[in-house]
Amino acid sequence: MSKKPLVSILIASYNKDKYTERCISSCLKQSYKNIEIIFYDDGSTDNSLNIAKKFKKIKVLSNQKNKKISKFNTYPQINSYCNAFIKSKGKIITFLDSDDFYYNNKIKIIVDYFEKNKNSNIVFDLPTYIFENKKTSKTLKKNFKLRAKSIWPKFPPQSCISIKRSFFNRYSKEIQNKNFSMLTLDFRLAVLANTTLNEFCLLNKNLTYYFQDTKGESSSKFKKFNVNWWLRREQAHAYTQFIAKKYKIEYSLSLDLFLTKFITFFFK
Numbered sequence: 350m351s352k353k354p355l356v357s358i359l360i361a362s363y364n365k366d367k368y369t370e371r372c373i374s375s376c377l378k379q380s381y382k383n384i385e386i387i388f389y390d391d392g393s394t395d396n397s398l399n400i401a402k403k404f405k406k407i408k409v410l411s412n413q414k415n416k417k418i419s420k421f422n423t424y425p426q427i428n429s430y431c432n433a434f435i436k437s438k439g440k441i442i443t444f445l446d447s448d449d450f451y452y453n454n455k456i457k458i459i460v461d462y463f464e465k466n467k468n469s470n471i472v473f474d475l476p477t478y479i480f481e482n483k484k485t486s487k488t489l490k491k492n493f494k495l496r497a498k499s500i501w502p503k504f505p506p507q508s509c510i511s512i513k514r515s516f517f518n519r520y521s522k523e524i525q526n527k528n529f530s531m532l533t534l535d536f537r538l539a540v541l542a543n544t545t546l547n548e549f550c551l552l553n554k555n556l557t558y559y560f561q562d563t564k565g566e567s568s569s570k571f572k573k574f575n576v577n578w579w580l581r582r583e584q585a586h587a588y589t590q591f592i593a594k595k596y597k598i599e600y601s602l603s604l605d606l607f608l609t610k611f612i613t614f615f616f617k
């Protein structure tokens with residue numbers, strides 16, 4: 350029997366001490382045991398780092414010099430994952446924001462998937478949303494569908510993404526590109542998977558608890574009137590065009606692109 354592959358769980362942390370212990374504990378409770386947990390704290394000013402250091406079975410890294418410029422600048426978080434990746438050794442990589450947490454059998458199911466699908470490089474599982482001010486959770490399952498062969502893929506959040514190490518290595522420059530500082534890791538990975546690989550695999554199973562901040566931008570009923578929402582959308586268009594051009598993939602200009610450029614013109 351071949352040895353089960355090592356899985357690296359990369360945790361990105363910034364000022365989430367209220368949820369840090371829950372996050373790490375969910376990783377340590379995994380039924381699949383051949384794992385390494387790398388916790389990267391990006392200059393937290395709360396107790397996140399100290400809480401993480403209490404766990405002896407994980408590797409804790411930190412960058413105390415970093416300062417968050419804006420909550421809309423996602424690059425520090427991407428940089429955290431990239432720095433954690435450098436220190437990792439796993440053939441399979443999973444990502445986890447420090448306010449999210451895993452089902453106990455998640456890693457086993459992910460490993461089983463990759464072993465049965467040798468040619469697959471990236472897979473998405475489904476999130477169960479956890480709301481801070483509510484006791485109940487919302488399970489996103491029956492009504493969730495990926496958009497096949499779309500330059501604008503619909504996808505679960507980054508804590509629901511698992512990839513092969515080779516995939517990250519192959520597209521590390523595109524993943525880390527600083528010119529798109531408002532774009533999250535999940536969007537970048539989804540675009541890369543959906544275009545360069547034409548591969549968008551979804552496990553129809555809820556394996557990740559995803560924390561939803563009811564006060565955040567994403568929960569606002571009026572987010573389309575938010576300046577940053579439109580500026581981020583403009584960057585998303587630019588990123589997909591950048592990837593399409595680099596890898597010679599057909600990209601059709603859309604009405605949404607012209608509308609986005611028209612609106613953001615007045616914000617600049």
